[in-house]
Amino acid sequence: MFDFFKKKKKVSYDVTNLSLKDLDVGFIFDYDMKSWVVQEAYKYDWGNNNFTSEYKVDSGDEVAFLHISDEGELEISMSKSIRISKIDESIIDEIEKNEKPPRKIHYIEECYYLEEDSAGYFCDLSKETEDWEELVSWEYLNDEATKILTITQWDIRNIEASAGLILKEYQFSNIIPGE
Numbered sequence: 001m002f003d004f005f006k007k008k009k010k011v012s013y014d015v016t017n018l019s020l021k022d023l024d025v026g027f028i029f030d031y032d033m034k035s036w037v038v039q040e041a042y043k044y045d046w047g048n049n050n051f052t053s054e055y056k057v058d059s060g061d062e063v064a065f066l067h068i069s070d071e072g073e074l075e076i077s078m079s080k081s082i083r084i085s086k087i088d089e090s091i092i093d094e095i096e097k098n099e100k101p102p103r104k105i106h107y108i109e110e111c112y113y114l115e116e117d118s119a120g121y122f123c124d125l126s127k128e129t130e131d132w133e134e135l136v137s138w139e140y141l142n143d144e145a146t147k148i149l150t151i152t153q154w155d156i157r158n159i160e161a162s163a164g165l166i167l168k169e170y171q172f173s174n175i176i177p178g179e
Contacts, residue, residue, distance in 0.1 A: 018175040020068055020076065023055055025126060026178015031078070031171060034059040036066075038178070040126040046118050065162060076172075077148045079164030082107075084151070091151070092159055101138050101151050107163060112140035112149045141166070 023029070027038045040056040052069040062080070069075040084091055087107050095101050103114045116139045121132040133154060140149040149163045 018177070020066075020074060020169060020172055020175070021070055022175070022177075023053070023066075023068070024178070028174070028176050028178070029172050030174040031167075034061075035174075036064075038066075039063075040124065043123045043125055044120050045123070045132065046120040064164065074169050076167040076169060077164055078167055079148060079150065079162035082161050082163050084159055084161040087149070087151075087161060092157075095151075095153060095159060096156065105140055105149060107149055110142050110147065112142055112147070115139050115141045 020029075023038055023041070025038050025041050029036055029038075036057040036059045038055045039058050042054040042056075044052045044054065046052065050071070052067065054068070055066045057064055057066050057078075064078050064080050067077045067079065087105055088102075091101055091105075100117065101114075105112045105114075117137070118139075119134070119136050122135050123130060123132045136153045138151045140151075141147065146166050147164070148166055149161065151159065151161050153159045
């Protein structure tokens with residue numbers, strides 16, 4: 001009865017023409033013969049008015065992170081968290097010593113090359129606060145630029161890694177909004 005007084009979230013998308021740029025918490029989309037639900041939404045600020053979005057998505061049997069960058073054309077990747085020790089046990093020591101990881105990394109019998117390093121800020125849009133955390137991110141690609149490996153440093157000892165695939169927008173379908 002009192003739902004009328006609740007503040008409604010302003011809708012800024014055309015429900016007849018949804019794309020990955022419209023994703024938000026609760027949205028559902030199809031990828032790789034599975035339906036995925038957006039559980040959390042994140043924003044990255046890389047400076048110079050360069051923002052990217054990331055979504056924690058769940059298909060029921062796996063959880064992944066969908067990263068979307070829109071710099072004229074969409075750059076899309078879907079990754080899963082991995083233990084950094086699975087890449088190289090000495091990588092954390094190298095980051096602490098040199099303030100950066102190596103230019104080339106081997107992971108699951110594949111060679112990845114440093115493509116980009118960026119310092120920026122992260123905000124979890126799913127939380128009620130708008131606190132931004134500093135981070136440094138190193139992005140690696142394989143030879144064919146079909147796979148991505150990312151190392152993210154949040155502070156001196158908090159270093160995370162993820163690995164996944166570079167995707168195209170046509171691989172996603174049936175995007176529908178949440179409630």
